[in-house]
Amino acid sequence: MHPQQITIAVDAMGGDKAPSAAVRGAVDAARDLEVKVVLVGREQDIERELEGLDPDPDKVSIVHAPDVVTMSDAPTVVFRKKRDASIMIAFSLAKEKKVHGVVSAGNSGATMASAVFTLGMVPGLDRPAIAGCLPTPCGFTMVIDIGANIKCKPHQLFQFGIMGDVYLRHIDGIKRPRVGLLSIGEEDTKGNELVKLVHHMLKDSPLNFVGNVEGRDVFSGAVDLVVCDGFVGNVLLKVSEGLGGALFDMIENEVQKLPSGRQGFETIQPAFLEAKKRIDYEEVGGAPLLGINGVGIIGHGASTPKAIKNAVRVAQEMVIKRVEYFLAEGIKEYENVIKSLAFTIP
């Protein structure tokens, strides 16, 4: 599909800085990215935010949604009480083929629940998972799940490994992705009960499983894919964010103490900013929710307009790359393995 033909729904009410950041980011995306956006949320609020932004009427439209999911709502609120929430309406538009993908920086549990409820899952899969890419000195490592599933059953974690493998092969062209299972030691006796069970599933599977890996391996480039539950993955993601920022501050603090530090720092500042960019969530924008029958991008809760714009860019890429089609095709190859494990494991 040509980029210009793609329309992305943006949950205008999702994120700590909504609706302002979501609306601005969507308008910027429509202007800079050759994409159409549909802002979904309270019409009045959206219109107020649009004032002065001068959006292109051919590329930016509004679909009204009376309800809003808050960050403290339980994920199930979307079917129990808030069927008219912006995130539900956004996925309904995708279901009706009025948009090609959805971006939300709101409550990620509710986003996942809305996606599954409205679009359904790729056949054979149990639960969706969020796939995040973390930088290594020479590329990146995909980590799945970074926050969708707080509690996972072993066969679900195994399926995340399958999804990641399929994605990396079909979308990123990595021939035989090296898959690691996040634990606290390389030995297969190390880890919690979940990890020990999943270790054996991965070991006996056709995946290129290299064994347990530790937190440090995420950034070393030793593997292409790290599998973990959404609680641990989310901690990992946010630790990286926090440490990244803190380290740059520490280096700057130390530089200030040097007699000629300021000058030296100015010389290397472009390099510094380039490295900083690689770990900046605003640049990344959002991470795909894999496993759903469609394109859903989860943005950071603290998303700025720039982050939302980049999340729209990610959604557009996913549509162009036909992620859901390739995921469904790839999963078929593993159909038998998935079935055998789904039925034998409690």
Place this chain on the structure above:
Amino acid sequence: MHPQQITIAVDAMGGDKAPSAAVRGAVDAARDLEVKVVLVGREQDIERELEGLDPDPDKVSIVHAPDVVTMSDAPTVVFRKKRDASIMIAFSLAKEKKVHGVVSAGNSGATMASAVFTLGMVPGLDRPAIAGCLPTPCGFTMVIDIGANIKCKPHQLFQFGIMGDVYLRHIDGIKRPRVGLLSIGEEDTKGNELVKLVHHMLKDSPLNFVGNVEGRDVFSGAVDLVVCDGFVGNVLLKVSEGLGGALFDMIENEVQKLPSGRQGFETIQPAFLEAKKRIDYEEVGGAPLLGINGVGIIGHGASTPKAIKNAVRVAQEMVIKRVEYFLAEGIKEYENVIKSLAFTIP
């Protein structure tokens, strides 16, 4: 106690680079730190490593232990099969007051089991936990547990909060430590079952509980203490290590691309190294195992001689600061809270 009067047992067989790194590190500590060390392990192996190191015979001695715990041994192996392992003998020396503390870079589960079995717990506490200090731009944040308890009950996690609070107040002089519970969102509805239960325990306690915190808050200085289970804490620790190293590499890579980068980099290199030092486990050396009736320091599995030497330094400091005495005294203040929770929670 005067530093010179302190004797520390070093598990010569513990760590990926044992016995070489452990023996060298212990000899360096005895030479540079005004401390005596006892090397515990296979006498022949230790003697071979000591050749050419010229240790001071008044400050370095050997206690033979025929058995060795490997990294893949289950923690309980020390009571079931390996009572004569180096780590068990090391803690027996502490029990007999022949040494004041123990350092091991070996299997941390087995080290914990040996410590509890031999020395016992501070009265009132259930399980020990490892307290690690992670750097912030202006100081550090203590994280407890960073690896001793893979699976925790809610009241145990609560007790880790108590231990951390007591340590920070009595040893580090922080008047009213701000305590955070590691989760994946600040809202008290966010997190896994364990976190949700512990949240309420901490909220109702006399601790200065600020609520749930996220991975990024570990490095921001927003709290003094972060409470989490040992699986998540260990992932957090190793992610920090890995990202720290990777970020410095990324900055260096980017600097190489600049025309005058090399020169600018040399100007600020001292600052760079200073910042690097702050996240370097070799400098930190080891982390205390809090809650046991004595001093036990857990070193990194990959400990170099420098790391072992610094772990001996940490053990010496813990002895000087009378950590076990203050911990026992501090825990008394919370006796009633601990008791009420230990009995009411499954």
